[in-house]
Amino acid sequence: VNSPPSVPRFQSLPEDILSKLADTLEETCYNDGDYIIRQGATGDTFFIISKGQLFLPFCCSEDVRTASVTAMGDVTCLVIDRESFKQLIGGLDDGSSKQYDSDEVKEKWKAEADFFSSVSLSDFKIICTLGIGGFSRVELVQLKNDRSRSFALKVLKKRHILDTSQQGHILSERRIMMEVHSPFIIRLYRTFRDSKYLYMLLEACLGGELWSLLRDRGSFDDSTTRFYTGCVIEALVFLHSRGIIYRDLKPENIILDHGGYAKLVDFGFAKKVGLGKKTWTFCGTPEYVAPEIILNKGHDSSADCWSLGILVFELLSGSPPFSGSDPMNTYNIILRGIDMVEFPKKITKSAANLIKRLCRENPSERLGNQKNGVKDIQKHKWFEGFNWEGLRQGTMDPPFIPTVDGPFDSSNFDYFPKDEEDPPPDEESDWDLEF
Structure with a gap:
């Protein structure tokens, strides 16, 4: 339009x-x-x-x-x-109107920004590695002059970023993460750069990846799945109300804090498209990609609603509904539609109804993408009686409280050896000046 x-x-x-x-x-x-x-x-x-x-x-x-x-x-x-027509025009309050932050909260953020602007990379000491990704590794670090505080330091190799033309994604990730302040999204405090690496100083969440918990347990019951899905929905409400789409929802990108609450991490595929705007970039994890992305029809925040349905299915059953021998095979299975999927008996009728309504082929028919926005998901029968306010306030008991013995306990993460590779420095370029 x-x-x-x-x-x-x-x-x-x-x-x-x-x-x-x-x-x-x-x-x-x-x-x-x-x-x-x-x-x-x-x-x-x-x-x-x-x-x-x-x-x-x-x-x-x-x-x-x-x-x-x-x-x-x-x-x-x-x-x-x-x-x-009624679904779209009948009510324009989609539950995601811009939330204005109180002066007290703004003051807190300003003080935080002032503090982090005064620290340098040399003020931190590496304790151990928490994770390794395609372009980066995440180190648990300690503030040298305050031994009670730990952070996660995401370290990205500039040469790798340039070789794979990921500059745009990395700068977008930084821009978006610096502006989002939600208890359900991991915080980015500041960034650093040198000739070989980019560094993102993040909040340390030491409860481990949701994927590891799912791997160990096989699958979750309704109540456990509801809690983690609720955390993700709150994160998506925050992002979508600001015209940001996430595009990489999966258990590997959901991390638990020490209290057992879930947060979204890794914003490498996130994009600020604006309200009602579409984008055509092909990205995401194959099993979670919406059909309109595969067909290059353009997509918006409704692609996240599709991925949410896939996530609920995977958390309840242990594996995603669409999975092939390779990405192309997976995409073909996705295009056959959710109605071709046989649901395991452990997925209840109301959960199956929610999944099918999130995974409608036509984005405008998806739950979460109609007149009441994400509120329609929150009001679905599967969430009946769920304490949304308790979740937002952090007073709700999580289904699993991880054992975290202090700010430097990495026992909820897999062991990773030290990175011995010393990459070449970035050739003279100014693409990373935003860092």
């Missing part, structure tokens, strides 16, 4: 609603003399004339059509059914 709509009813609509409406409208062509509306028919369809003229005796907006409408010459209409 690049220009203001010509339909008066739509001119006051926010851009994200207009974008969803544009996705849902179907083009229908009529020949001269064809009936578009028949007298006496039920008014279950909304028409927008995009080309041509109609013979319209008088207003026909009633529930039962009081006159027939016919095409005068060739006519093209954009058509939407009543239910879809």
Whole structure:
């Protein structure tokens, strides 16, 4: 939607609603003399004339059509059914309006920013390695002059980033993480750089990866899955209300803090697209990729709703619903749809209903992408009685409290040997000046 709509009813609509409406409208062509509306028919369809003229005796907006409408010459209409129209236009409070932070919270962030702006890389001592990724490793570090405080230091090799053309992703990750402040998203405090590496100083969450817990237990029950899914939903509410899509939801990117609460980590695929805008970058983990990404149709925050459905399935069953021998095979299985998947008996009826409604092929039909936004997911029967306020306040008991013996206990993570490789320095370039 690049220009203001010509339909008066739509001119006051926010851009994200207009974008969803544009996705849902179907083009229908009529020949001269064809009936578009028949007298006496039920008014279950909304028409927008995009080309041509109609013979319209008088207003026909009633529930039962009081006159027939016919095409005068060739006519093209954009058509939407009543239910879809109500879902999109019926209520514009999607539960994700911008949250304004209190002066007290802003003051806290400012003090925090002042503190971290005064520290340098040499103020930290490496304790051990917490994890290794494709482009980076994460070290547990100690602030030398305050031995009670630990952080996670993500170390990225500049040469590797340049060789794989990941500069844009890395800078986007930094930009997004510096602006998000949510208890359900890992904090990035500041960044450093030198000739060989980029460094991201992060909050240390020592409860371990959710993936490791799932691997050890095989699968989770409804209650456990609800808690972790609830944490993820709160993170997505925060991101989507700011026009940010996450695009890499999976158990490996969910980490537990020492109290057992879950947080999203790794924002390498996250993108600030703006409300209602789409993007066409192909990215994500194959088993979690939405069909519109595979088909290059453009995607928005509804791709995260799809991935949420995949996550619920994997947490409840131990493996994702779509999985092939290689990525192309997996994509073909995804395009067959969720209705072709046999659900294991351990997934209850209401959980299966939630998964299927999150994994609708048409993004505009997905739960979480309609008029009430993510609130529709929170109100689903599977979440009945769930203490959302307790989750937000951190007063709800988590299903699993990890054993963390102090700020330098890395026992909830796998063991990783030290990195012996000494990469070459970055050739003279200024792409990393933002760091």
